[in-house]
Amino acid sequence: MKDELLRQIKDEVLNLKESPLYQERKKNAVFPVIGEGNHDCRIMFIGEAPGKNEAATGRPFCGAAGRILDELLASAGIERNDVYITNIVKDRPPFNRDPLPEEIKTYGPFLDRQINIIQPHVIATLGRFSMEYIMRKFNLQDELQPISKIHGLMFPARAEYGSVKIIPLYHPAVAIYDNSTKDTLKNDFQVLKSI
Numbered sequence: 421m422k423d424e425l426l427r428q429i430k431d432e433v434l435n436l437k438e439s440p441l442y443q444e445r446k447k448n449a450v451f452p453v454i455g456e457g458n459h460d461c462r463i464m465f466i467g468e469a470p471g472k473n474e475a476a477t478g479r480p481f482c483g484a485a486g487r488i489l490d491e492l493l494a495s496a497g498i499e500r501n502d503v504y505i506t507n508i509v510k511d512r513p514p515f516n517r518d519p520l521p522e523e524i525k526t527y528g529p530f531l532d533r534q535i536n537i538i539q540p541h542v543i544a545t546l547g548r549f550s551m552e553y554i555m556r557k558f559n560l561q562d563e564l565q566p567i568s569k570i571h572g573l574m575f576p577a578r579a580e581y582g583s584v585k586i587i588p589l590y591h592p593a594v595a596i597y598d599n600s601t602k603d604t605l606k607n608d609f610q611v612l613k614s615i
């Protein structure tokens with residue numbers, strides 16, 4: 421049942437001709453990135469948008485940021501196969517620019533459906549765009565602060581399917597050239613391990 425509903429989302433995104441990023445996808449002969457992982461996971465990770473490697477393969481976090489994510493998961497003893505990983509925006513913004521508000525509006529409903537189908541107990545956001553989207557979605561807008569203030573904290577919330585914990589994390593890409601952020605991220609991933 422979950423597989424079927426998720427496949428439906430994939431088909432809809434594949435045919436999302438009204439999105440300007442669809443034109444980019446066709447022009448560059450690349451793929452949307454729907455998400456990947458365990459459909460019965462406890463933890464769902466939500467990044468921002470596919471980068472070059474992700475659009476080339478259709479897989480989330482498979483480039484440099486993905487290698488950091490893999491390292492962080494390993495440091496917390498979490499198997500990548502046990503979690504689900506996706507992004508808010510499913511098509512690559514040109515030149516890896518930040519997603520535009522209208523792109524988040526276009527692709528957000530697909531993410532909302534993925535969350536309701538997968539029903540994770542924990543949602544870990546990667547970066548400020550998914551942090552803002554998810555915290556507003558779960559009525560945590562009053563708790564929103566710069567990511568430097570609230571990374572690694574756990575915010576209990578209610579989803580349509582029950583309770584869920586939201587944990588904002590830095591985007592792994594910020595740790596590519598910055599070891600102190602990587603240490604911070606490793607520390608924050610221990611929170612995931614503990615639950």
Ligand code: URA
Nearest residue numbers: 467468469471480481
């Ligand atoms: N950055 C993201 O936010 N998502 C990916 O899938 C890859 C890099």
